[in-house]
Structures are given as C-alpha cells and as structure tokens.
Amino acid sequence: xxxxxxxxxxxxxxxxxxxxxxxxxxxxxxxxxxxxxxxxxxxxxxxxxxxxxxxxxxxxxxxxxxxxxxxxxxxxxxxxxxxxxxxxxxxxxxxxxxxxxxxxxxxxxxxxxxxxxxxxxxxxxxxxxxxxxxxxxxxxxxxxxxxxxxxxxxxxxxxxxxxxxxxxxxxxxxxxxxxxxxxxxxxxxxxxxxxxxxxxxxxxxxxxxxxxxxxxxxxxxxxxxxxxxxxxxxxxxxxxxxxxxxxxxxxxxxxxxxxxxxxxxxxxxxxxxxxxxxxxxxxxxxxxxxxxxxxxxxxxxxxxxxxxxxxxxxxxxxxxxxxxxxxxxxxxxxxxxxxxxxxxxxxxxxxxxxxxxxxxxxxxxxxxxxxxxxxxxxxxxxxxxxxxxxxxxxxxxxxxxxxxxxxxxxxxxxxxxxxxxxxxxxxxxxxxxxxxxxxxxxxxxxxxxxxxxxxxxxxxxxxxxxxxxxxxxxxxxxxxxxxxxxxxxxxxxxxxxxxxxxxxxxxxxxxxxxxxxxxxxxxxxxxxxxxxxxxxxxxxxxxxxxxxxxxxxxxxxxxxxxxxxxxxxxxxxxxxxxxxxxxxxxxxxxx
Amino acid sequence: xxxxxxxxxxxxxxxxxxxxxxxxxxxxxxxxxxxxxxxxxxxxxxxxxxxxxxxxxxxxxxxxxxxxxxxxxxxxxxxxxxxxxxxxxxxxxxxxxxxxxxxxxxxxxxxxxxxxxxxxxxxxxxxxxxxxxxxxxxxxx
Numbered sequence: 001x002x003x004x005x006x007x008x009x010x011x012x013x014x015x016x017x018x019x020x021x022x023x024x025x026x027x028x029x030x031x032x033x034x035x036x037x038x039x040x041x042x043x044x045x046x047x048x049x050x051x052x053x054x055x056x057x058x059x060x061x062x063x064x065x066x067x068x069x070x071x072x073x074x075x076x077x078x079x080x081x082x083x084x085x086x087x088x089x090x091x092x093x094x095x096x097x098x099x100x101x102x103x104x105x106x107x108x109x110x111x112x113x114x115x116x117x118x119x120x121x122x123x124x125x126x127x128x129x130x131x132x133x134x135x136x137x138x139x140x141x142x143x144x145x146x147x148x149x150x151x152x153x154x155x156x157x158x159x160x161x162x163x164x165x166x167x168x169x170x171x172x173x174x175x176x177x178x179x180x181x182x183x184x185x186x187x188x189x190x191x192x193x194x195x196x197x198x199x200x201x202x203x204x205x206x207x208x209x210x211x212x213x214x215x216x217x218x219x220x221x222x223x224x225x226x227x228x229x230x231x232x233x234x235x236x237x238x239x240x241x242x243x244x245x246x247x248x249x250x251x252x253x254x255x256x257x258x259x260x261x262x263x264x265x266x267x268x269x270x271x272x273x274x275x276x277x278x279x280x281x282x283x284x285x286x287x288x289x290x291x292x293x294x295x296x297x298x299x300x301x302x303x304x305x306x307x308x309x310x311x312x313x314x315x316x317x318x319x320x321x322x323x324x325x326x327x328x329x330x331x332x333x334x335x336x337x338x339x340x341x342x343x344x345x346x347x348x349x350x351x352x353x354x355x356x357x358x359x360x361x362x363x364x365x366x367x368x369x370x371x372x373x374x375x376x377x378x379x380x381x382x383x384x385x386x387x388x389x390x391x392x393x394x395x396x397x398x399x400x401x402x403x404x405x406x407x408x409x410x411x412x413x414x415x416x417x418x419x420x421x422x423x424x425x426x427x428x429x430x431x432x433x434x435x436x437x438x439x440x441x442x443x444x445x446x447x448x449x450x451x452x453x454x455x456x457x458x459x460x461x462x463x464x465x466x467x468x469x470x471x472x473x474x475x476x477x478x479x480x481x482x483x484x485x486x487x488x489x490x491x492x493x494x495x496x497x498x499x500x501x502x503x504x505x506x507x508x509x510x511x512x513x514x515x516x517x518x519x520x521x522x523x524x525x526x527x528x529x530x531x532x533x534x535x536x537x538x539x540x541x542x543x544x545x546x547x548x549x550x551x552x553x554x555x556x557x558x559x560x561x562x563x564x565x566x567x568x569x570x571x572x573x574x575x576x577x578x579x580x581x582x583x584x585x586x587x588x589x590x591x
Numbered sequence: 592x593x594x595x596x597x598x599x600x601x602x603x604x605x606x607x608x609x610x611x612x613x614x615x616x617x618x619x620x621x622x623x624x625x626x627x628x629x630x631x632x633x634x635x636x637x638x639x640x641x642x643x644x645x646x647x648x649x650x651x652x653x654x655x656x657x658x659x660x661x662x663x664x665x666x667x668x669x670x671x672x673x674x675x676x677x678x679x680x681x682x683x684x685x686x687x688x689x690x691x692x693x694x695x696x697x698x699x700x701x702x703x704x705x706x707x708x709x710x711x712x713x714x715x716x717x718x719x720x721x722x723x724x725x726x727x728x729x730x731x732x
Contacts, residue, residue, distance in 0.1 A: 381686060384709065385606045391711035392610070420709055 007105040011040045013098050015056055027086075027107055029079035040103075045077045059101070063092030068103070076105065085112045127210075128226040134219055136161045136177055148228055150200035166198045177222075184213030184220060197226065206233050252327075252348040255334065258305060258341060260285040260297075272327075272350055274320030285346075288317045290324060304333050304344045317348065326352045365433075372430035379423045387416035422537070425551035429536065432558040437477045439563065441586035444516075445471040447478060448505060451485040455493075462493050468505035472514050473586035480559045481583075485518075487552040488579050492520035497574070513565060513582040521576040530569050556581075595621040596726055599649040601633040601666065602626065602684075603658050607707075611653065611684070614718040620726055625649065630661025634669055641675040649679060651725050654701075656685040656692060664695060671700035678732045682721055 001008050007024035011017055017035050025032055028043055035042075044052050055069070068074065068088035075083040089104040122129045122140060128148040131140035141156045149156075149164050161177070162170045176190075189195065189209035197207040210225040246253050252272040255264035261284055265277040273280075273288050280287075289297050293315050300310055310331040317327050327348040334343040390413035398406060445468070452459065452466055459466065466489065474481070485505075492503045504519045525533070532538045536554040556579075560567040565582040598615070602608040605628070612624050627633035633654075640646040652670070656663035663683070670676045680702040685692065688706045696704050705721060708714055725731070 381604070384686065384707070385604070387709070388610055388711045388714060389606065395711070417710075424709070 004104075007107070009035075009040070009043075009103045009105065010093075011101045011103065013060070013100070015040045015053070018100070024105065027078075027084065027105065028076060034079075043076050045075050045083050048075070059090060059092075060099070063099070063101070065089070065091045085109055122223070125225065128228075130156075130161070130164075130224045130226065131214075132161050132177075132222045132224060134181060134221070136174065139221065140223075145226070148199075148205075148226065149197065155200075164198050166196050166204050169196070180211060180213075180222065181220060184222075186210070186212045189224070197228075205230050250349075252346075254280075254285070254346045254348070255343060256285050256346065257343040258301065260301070263343060269348075272319075272325070272348065273317065288319070290316055290318050293317075300329075300331055301344070304331055305341060307333050307341055309333070314351065325350055326355050369430050369433045372426060373434050376423045376427035376430060380420070380427070383416060383420050383423060387413060387420055390416055425537075425555075429551055429555050429558060432480065432555060432562060436480060436562055439475045439477055439584075441473055442476040442478045442481055443471075444474050444476070444481065444507070444583075447476075447481050448485050451482055451489060455486065455490065458490070458493055462496060462501055464493050464496070464501035464503060466503045466505070471505070471507050471516075474514055474583040475586050476563055476583060477559075480562070484556050484559045484581070487556045488518040491552060491579075492518060492522055492577070495520075495522040495525075495577070497521065497523050497576075510582060512584070514585055515580060515582050517578050517580050519576065519578040524571045524573045524575050524577050525569075526573055527569075527571060530571070533569065534567070593621075595623040596651070597647055597649040598622055598624045599633065599636065599652045600624055600626050601630065601652065601654045601658065601663065603628050603655065607655075610711075610714065611718055614715045615722055618719060618722050620722065630658040630663060630666040632660075633658075633666050634661060637670065637676055638673075641673070648675070650731055652679055652681045653684045653721075654681050656683060656687055656696070664699060667696065667699045667701060680725065680729075680731065682725070684721075 001019075002021050004021055005023060007027040008019075008021045009017055009024050010019040017038050017040055020030075020032055020035050024035075028035070040056075041049050041052055059068075066089075068090050074086050074088055076086045077083055085108045087106045087108050091102040091104070093100040093102055119140070122131070123142045125142060125144065128145035129140070129142045130138055130145050133139050138156050138159050138161060141151075141153055145151075145156065146153055151159070151164075162173050165173050180189075187210075189211050195207050195209055196204045198204055206229045208227045208229050212223040212225070214221050214223055247266050249266060249268045252269035253264075253266045254262060254269050256262050262280050262282065265275070265280040269280065270276055275287075285297075286294065296313075296315060300313065303310055310329070313329045313331070315327060315329060316324050318324055328351045329349075330347045331344050333341045334345055336342045390409060394406075394409050394413055397409070448468060448471060458464075489503055489505075493501050499521060502521045505516070506519075507514045507516045509515070534553050534557040537550045538554075557567050560581045560583075563583055565584070567579065567581040569577060569579055571577040600608060600611060602611065608626050608628070612626070615622055615624060625636065627636055633652075637648070640648045654663050654666060658666070663685070667681060667683075670679065670681060677700070681700070683696045683701045683704045684707060685705075686707045693704050705717060708717055
C-alpha cells in the first residue's frame with residue numbers, strides 16, 4: 001500500500017484517519033503523523049463538509065466498493081488550504097478490529113486541465129461541433145452549433161442527435177451511427193450523399209459533416225464537425241447556370257492560354273468551327289486561323305498581354321472542313337488568382353450572313369440610287385425637248401389657231417414644266433448620296449453666312465431678320481450643309497405668317513453631337529404631319545399657295561442622315577416652327 | 592459684202608440642233624451653219640477643211656459633250672492638239688452642269704462652257720448671248 005501510485009487513506013468507523021501512504025502525504029501536504037487520528041473532514045473543503053458526514057453515513061449503511069460522489073465533482077483540501085480536484089474510489093474493509101473504509105484518491109488536476117483545453121478548442125473551432133455519445137445523445141456543443149441549429153446550449157445537451165436530422169432521413173440515421181461506431185475512424189459523413197441539417201424552426205440547410213471517434217473514460221463518443229454549405233451550394237448553382245449559358249450560347253466561346261492553347265470550347269464553338277470540344281481542347285487556336293490572318297492574331301495577343309480587351313474585331317476563321325467564315329471576335333484577358341494574365345477568352349460570332357446582307361443592302365441601295373440618278377438625269381433630256389417645243393409652239397402659234405389649241409398647248413407646256421421640276425428634284429435628292437463629298441471640318445457659321453448672302457434678295461423682299469450666335473465647327477460636306485441651311489431658312493421664310501419673318505439659328509452641345517435649331521415665327525403646322533413633311537413630294541399646303549415640289553425637307557433629311565445625324569420638327573400652328581438637327585463635331589473641335 | 596460667219600454645230604440631237612439653228616438664224620447676223628451629228632463627223636469635217644483650201648474652217652465651234660461615236664471631250668482634245676484647228680474658239684453647249692465636266696472641258700482648252708438652261712426662252716436668250724458675244728464683242732482670230 002505504501003508503494004501504491006495513488007494516495008491511500010484508511011478511515012475507521014468514526015471517520016478518523018488511521019493510516020495514510022506516501023502519495024497521500026504528498027497530495028495533501030501533511031506529514032503522516034499530522035493526519036493519523038484526525039477526522040477525515042480535515043481533507044474536505046469547507047463548502048462540502050456539511051454534506052460529507054451525510055454521504056459517509058449513506059455509504060456505511062450499504063457498504064460496497066464504488067466510486068465516490070457519482071456525478072459530482074470532488075475536491076480535496078490541502079494543508080495550505082488550496083483545493084485539488086480528485087477522484088475517489090471507496091472500498092469497505094471488515095477486520096477483527098471493526099469496519100474500515102479504504103479510500104483510493106487520484107489527483108485529476110491534469111485531466112481537468114486537459115478537459116478544459118478540449119472544451120476551449122471545441123468552442124473556438126470555426127465549425128459547428130457536436131459531441132454525441134454511444135446513446136446518440138448530444139453531450140457537448142459549441143457556439144457555432146448553437147448559431148447554426150438555433151438551439152441554445154442548454155436546449156441542445158441531452159437531445160438525441162436525430163432532432164437535427166431532417167425527418168425524411170431520421171429513420172435510417174441510427175443505422176448509420178451504428179455502422180460508424182462499428183468501424184470508428186475519422187472520416188467525412190455520408191460520402192457521396194447530400195446531407196442536410198434541420199434547424200430548431202424546422203428549416204433545412206445543406207451541410208458537410210466530419211466525424212471523429214474519441215475514446216473517453218465514458219466510452220466511445222463521436223465528435224462531429226459541421227459546416228453550413230448553403231453559400232457554396234448557391235455559388236455552385238450560380239456557376240453551373242453561368243456555365244450552361246456559356247455552353248449553349250450561339251456564339252463560340254473559347255478559352256485559351258496566352259500562347260493560344262485551347263483550354264475550353266463551348267457548344268457554340270463546336271457548331272461554328274466543326275471541331276468537338278475533345279478534339280479542340282489542348283490544340284493551338286492556330287488550327288482555326290487562316291495563314292494570312294495569323295499576323296493580326298499575334299498582334300491581338302500582344303494587346304491581351306498588355307491587358308487590353310479587343311471588341312468586335314472582324315476577321316476570318318477556318319472551319320474544320322476548310323471553308324472560311326467571317327467572324328466578329330471579342331477578346332478579354334483571363335487572370336490567375338494572383339492577377340497575372342494567363343490567357344484570353346474569345347467570343348466569336350459568325351457574321352458571314354450579316355456581312356452578306358450588309359453587302360447586298362449596300363449594293364441594292366447603290367443600285368437604287370444609281371437608278372434614280374440615271375432615270376432623272378436621262379429623263380431631263382427628252383423632257384427638255386417636250387418643254388422647249390411646246391413653248392416654241394406657243395411662241396409661234398399663240399392666237400393663230402383656235403382657242404382650244406391655245407389651251408391644249410398651255411396644258412402641255414405647263415405639265416412639261418412641272419415634270420421638269422420633279423425630275424430636277426429627284427436628281428438633286430439622289431445626288432445627296434451619290435455625289436456627296438467626304439466629311440471634313442467645316443465652319444458652320446461661315447456656311448450660314450454664305451447662305452444668307454445668296455438668299456439676300458428673298459430676305460429683303462420678305463423683310464426677314466435672321467439671327468444667329470456663335471456656331472461650331474462640324475464634320476460635314478460643305479455643299480450639303482449649305483443646302484441644308486438654305487432649305488430650312490428658305491422654308492422658314494416661305495411659310496411666314498403676316499408678321500415679318502424672324503428666324504433664329506442656334507447650336508448647343510447635346511451628348512457627342514451638336515444640336516442645331518432653326519426657329520421661326522411662321523404659320524407653324526399640326527404635329528401629326530411631323531413625319532410626312534420629310535417624305536419626298538409631300539406637301540401640306542395646296543399647290544399654288546406655296547411654291548415648291550416638296551423635295552426640300554426630304555433632301556434635308558437625307559443630308560442629315562448622310563452625316564449620321566437626325567432631324568425633327570417641333571411646331572405649333574400659328575406660333576411657329578423649330579427644326580432641329582444634329583451633327584458630329586469636327587475632330588479636335590470639342591463639344 | 593462681208594462673208595457670212597461660219598459656225599460648226601456639233602449636236603447629236605436633231606431637235607436640239609434645230610432649235611439652236613433656228614434661234615441663231617433668227618438673229619441679225621449672216622451665218623453659215625454646218626451641223627455634225629457625231630464627234631467623228633465633226634473631226635472628219637474639220638480635218639478635211641484644214642487640208643482642202645476650197646472648204647473654209649469655221650469661225651466658232653458649238654460642241655455638245657455627250658456624243659455618239661466620238662465623245663465631245665475627245666473631239667475637244669483633238670481640236671486643241673492640231674495646230675490648224677486649235678485657234679478656233681470652242682463653246683461647250685451641253686445639258687450637263689456637273690463640275691467634273693466643267694473643269695475637264697476647261698482643262699482641255701474649251702473657250703467657254705455654257706449649260707443649256709431649262710425653258711425655251713432662257714435657252715433662246717443664252718444662244719443669242721453666245722452669238723452676240725462671240726461675233727460682236729470678241730475679236731476672233
């Protein structure tokens with residue numbers, strides 16, 4: 001007994017210490033002679049002393065070997081008054097001298113510390129942690145577990161683990177636990193299955209669970225580490241959705257390294273270029289680039305290396321069957337997580353059909369323009385004959401034939417004159433497109449000044465005043481800009497009210513264009529005709545009241561559109577009209 | 592009595608030619624008008640006149656630009672390239688008012704360029720104007 005590693009104390013029926021060993025002396029800090037004959041309560045902390053005699057009485061009434069203080073934490077009191085956590089085994093001993101109790105005492109300070117460290121570690125874990133006993137009841141949780149499942153710590157402890165398993169999985173769960181306990185080793189739970197946790201409020205969340213078997217004095221327990229993967233699932237879903245969009249896009253979407261090795265190849269790319277993803281990935285993008293386009297490709301790569309994007313670069317690509325297609329390519333750099341440019345994403349759109357239609361449209365427009373030009377030009381010649389000779393007839397034979405003849409000659413020459421006017425207008429209209437000059441920097445104030453000089457007579461005759469402030473430099477065909485001003489100012493003077501015409505010309509910046517306005521105080525018009533006035537040969541007023549064939553505004557619209565601008569009108573009957581049109585600023589002219 | 596003024600009118604359109612001739616002849620001057628209805632005929636006539644002393648060269652040429660067989664521009668070029676012909680004043684009388692035609696004609700040595708106006712009276716007054724200018728104002732070679 002003396003050599004036993006545990007402290008041993010023998011207590012008699014009167015609770016007096018009759019024997020102690022060396023370990024007991026060391027544990028409690030007393031010399032042997034100081035303890036012998038003392039009541040055992042001298043080793044019990046004051047706060048437990050009252051209950052102690054009661055416990056002793058209970059033990060003596062039914063003495064048997066057992067651990068003392070089941071479920072309670074026990075402490076001993078040292079000589080210096082400090083306490084030490086202990087475990088006590090009690091053995092009743094019957095001797096001829098009477099009934100004794102042999103107490104075997106273990107200092108569990110170290111174990112206590114270890115327990116505390118474990119608890120703190122669990123508490124501090126970034127994941128939700130649950131400890132579950134072999135009876136599947138929860139014995140320990142951390143803060144994260146409280147947050148995750150919505151149970152308070154007190155509420156958690158003692159609950160069967162199935163309470164946090166969704167109902168549809170509950171039945172099978174004990175079986176899984178059994179399976180784990182039969183072969184306990186650290187592993188992820190439910191490999192291959194999707195796991196869900198159930199919160200106190202009944203809602204569910206996707207989770208991942210790591211299981212750690214721990215052998216303890218109380219037997220095998222399981223420490224479960226649980227991660228809420230809702231966010232990850234959402235991100236995965238978003239990623240999958242994006243991937244599906246990319247995969248099934250009509251455009252070819254290709255990933256490649258900076259040296260052109262293909263790393264991804266969507267369905268659009270399969271369709272456009274004829275290679276399957278398997279056949280394309282790993283090969284060099286050069287396989288779809290015609291020899292003559294390679295130089296351009298290399299310069300695009302340079303731009304990507306310098307972290308520039310390239311938008312809608314039109315080029316030619318080669319399909320698997322060798323045919324070529326016209327594509328519009330948009331390239332963006334791909335960066336590694338470290339920010340380095342490691343490759344490029346390339347979106348290629350087949351524009352063969354668009355190009356074909358575009359060319360077709362251009363050709364057909366040009367043809368139409370040519371037709372209008374030729375028709376109007378070639379019509380002039382015979383028309384001149386008709387007009388001249390009917391007039392010559394009139395000159396020579398007026399009054400020499402009967403009255404009817406005079407009238408017929410008048411109709412013929414009047415009709416011919418009108419037609420001459422229409423043909424001339426048509427020619428002027430078709431010339432806007434076919435005879436236009438390149439757009440260059442033009443001082444619009446000079447152009448307007450020139451127009452005012454050339455229509456000086458009509459300004460004087462009508463008593464008009466024309467005002468204009470500073471006007472900008474614009475990108476224009478000077479001849480056409482002149483015609484535009486002349487048409488609009490001429491229009492303002494022509495459709496004047498009884499008051500002397502007052503015309504104001506202004507230009508203000510409007511986005512990337514100059515917005516010009518020509519405002520008059522004329523008769524105005526109903527806005528319902530706002531579109532019609534820009535159509536060819538459309539007149540709002542009856543013939544005769546106002547001169548003109550109705551081509552002026554159609555030509556104006558065509559001129560503005562050739563300058564990539566737009567033209568519109570705002571008008572109030574009786575109050576006046578404003579024509580607005582936009583023009584690009586001259587390069588370097590600013591806005 | 593002074594000799595009549597000789598004019599070569601090169602015009603493929605008979606109706607236009609008639610109108611021009613009628614207008615010219617309605618004036619007070621005594622004119623002798625030769626009509627050539629295409630460029631080739633005009634050049635042949637001029638070269639013939641230059642070689643043959645019996646035929647007189649015209650005092651003035653009224654030249655249309657758009658002509659069959661030999662274009663008016665080519666006729667002009669050839670006239671101005673020949674020593675015996677180049678002094679004869681050439682008046683371009685055409686319906687084209689295209690700038691390129693005007694510039695090209697002067698480049699080739701045309702002496703003046705007149706666009707046929709729309710309307711009979713305007714045309715008549717232009718023709719008289721031409722007649723008056725070249726035969727009463729100007730000193731011809």
